[in-house]
Amino acid sequence: MPELPEVETVRRSLAPHLVGRTIATATLNRNDMVAGERSPHALLQGAKIQRLDRRGKQLAIIARDGRVLIVQLGMSGQMLITKPLDPLPTHTHAVWTTGKPATAILFRDPRRFGGLTTLATVDQLSQVWATLGPDGLNITGDDLWKVIHTSNRPIKAALLDQSVVAGVGNIYTDESLFGAGIHPKANCARLSQARIKRLARSVVRVLTQAVEARGSTLRDYRDADGQAGSYVAMHRVYGRASLPCTVCGLPLSRTVVAQRTTVFCRRCQKL
């Protein structure tokens, strides 16, 4: 579900409900959704929230005293604002409440590919995020070239690797490669530095526009206020197999790269 634009939209929609507020209660319905300490305290009970940060697809809720909760939405995860007495939707794994105005924040994730990680210090967050590549909104051609120009993987596999670029998933990989005119199976090491620079610019452009559109809602994705994103209407390849290419009119091709469904234009994205 959520790639960088969706997680950024969740961050922005969640922040007004949390920043500056104190968590009154933190309750966990499933232990196996949490890595690290699982006490209410570790889950931010009693904490005053200072800010919400994001790196790639990871969202961090950071308390004044340094406690951190990392939220990963996986494929079907949601952070939802409700009222404390509203019935809980199915697959709600954790609930936080704040007072004035009384608010409940839910973490639900039907497929359970997502999860929460508790950390005691912001320093630990830096260590976790040091394993990720540069955030997709800031990736530069030099960054990208440095880490992939010796790799023998198909370029799509490299873009999906969170240690190369943080935040790009299956939708935005295909959209970025189309924007740069690069075939998803192109071998990294055979791409010129100029084409890799062009690809980095395409990644930034696609992600920026998708954030402006509040992300792509294929089916489940909603921001914290339950609002859908509208970027699907701007997809040029993802979900458009066999429909005409928006540039040349040729029916778009479907293939599999890195075990993921891949859509591209075989005329605009030559090997």
Add this chain to the structure above:
DNA sequence: CTGGATGCCTGGGAGC
């Protein structure tokens, strides 16, 4: 070390 394949989960849609 690298890169490829597998498995974890639920739910929706297609086809019969």
Add this chain to the structure above:
DNA sequence: TGCTCCCAGGCATCCA
């Protein structure tokens, strides 16, 4: 209506 099969936005882990 109901069954089976296939597919889905991610990622850790295992293997060659």
